[in-house]
Amino acid sequence: MTARPVVRALLGDGLARLCTALLAAVILLAVAGPLLSPWSAEDIDWAALEAPPSAGHWFGTDLVGRDLFTRAAAGARVSLTIAAIATLVSVLIGVPWGAAAGYLGGRVDTVMMRIVDVLYALPFVLLVILLVVVFGRNPYLLFAGLGAVFWLDLARIVRGQTLRVRQAGFVEAARAMGAGPATIIRRHVLPNVAGPALVYATLTVPGVILAESFISFLGLGVQEPDTSLGVLIADGAQTMESAPWALVFPALLLAVTVWSINMLGDRLRDEIDARSGSAGHAGTRGSYNLRPARHGARP
């Protein structure tokens, strides 16, 4: 596999190093943040209602005196968890969909990708909002709904990659030996498209974080006493005139998280694109001279 040279190339790049460090800091905050602070996310400090950042409360406190550092850490934890689960859902839908469309080809491919085209144009977050409103604030539904929105890009990418792998000698050989489509997709196609799929999956993480914050901002996502970056930003926006820190810190945390994952994902994608000639089975090498299939060009 190509993991090692990719990692080495990224570590040689200042921007990527910075992003990795920032991301590690955010994850550390999300995991260990509540342990670092003497306050829990729900403790109320009656001596410091809506207090600015200080030695006792690093990010200040909110309207009812809760420690914002702890709450920001808890919010980041929730946002990252939702993003991870929703991304997993999108991988579970998008990768098989794209692989099946690309491998089976012909009419099946046309229909499957036309469905993706149609869904792509829908105001899907509206449907997610409807789902959440209608079926109650079940967080699992939120994950599933968001995942079901974000699989479209993945399906397109995986289909494009599959079209290239499909031509390879080893796939031909497997077919000649009598392997069925399901077996070939599982054993030969999926391992070869895993790298690019993984990269594009990282690029859906910031999208999910933003969508969750959007829905929570409207008061429809994560509910009190739980919190997320979107909830904190919404609360902070309410009190920003008297307590700007309540908006600034969560917003900064969200921006840093999204920005560093975006940048890192872009760099990863560039690396993978540059190296796609050597990705996967040795046997595919020759076939990568084929012109890459692009679904983006419309029918």
Added chain:
Amino acid sequence: MNQPRTGRALLARLAVSLVTFWVIVTAVFFLLRLAPGGPFDGERQLPPEVEENLRAAYHLDEPLVVQYGRYLGMLARGDLGPSFKQKDFSVNELVASGAPVSLTVGGLALLLAVAGGIGTGVRAGLAPGSALDRTLMGVAGLGLALPSIVVAPVAVLVFAVLLGWLPAGGVDSPAHYVLPPVALALPFLAAIARLTRGSVAETLTEPHVRTALAKGLPAGRVLRRHVLPVALLPVVSYLGPAAAAMLTGSVVIEQVFELPGIGRYFVQAALNRDYTLVMGVVVVYAAFILTFNLLVDLAYTRLDPRIRLGGR
């Protein structure tokens, strides 16, 4: 271009759009009705007979399929029905009063995102790797990470509360239409700038561009005639999803800036189970997005003569 074929293909596209429209209407209709609760379980318990009468008056006592057929029939006549909650208004009236505001904000934001994004992206893409390129793309990267839920409140705080240059909310003057479209457009402007930059930089290396330059054509002409038509293709295909996302974003923008658009109805009506009003907002959004996508497809065939509607 082959005219009769384009015409027929356009009809086919229109048919696909209509089917999509029907799918959306149907999905939202049944989704809403599957939900527990109804428009009349309000704060005050109604006597059973009154509620019975209300339900009959709004045809809520009929089987769901009959109601669905009735709604489609009304929709075909352009009637969105009465609002269940805002009793003195029909959904048509509510939508007619709110849609101009929403579409103005959305349209201005789209214009800003496209003009600003392409302008920035071309600047950066013409000199890939330069200091200008790195600066512009660094800023664009930040723009992508700042969603409207952050930009909108901060813009209100800075420009309305602290500086007092622009009004914080409402729609009384053109000045009210400055901050909302800017806050809505920013992430999309950044996305279009990045897309354009990559595409322009890639197109510059293509043989037909090098040939044009080698023939001694002026750089401006090469850019307009040989680079942009190719480089803008991915941007054009991004416009459909971008328009859909901007309309969705207007739900937040209308809330922050207290705009009387249709987006703010959406969440409230869904929570209230005001079935017809939710449907009305969805119908307007869907119609707008599908029309816009058709226009994008047309623009696409104009830009790229290899692509014809219908043919693969």
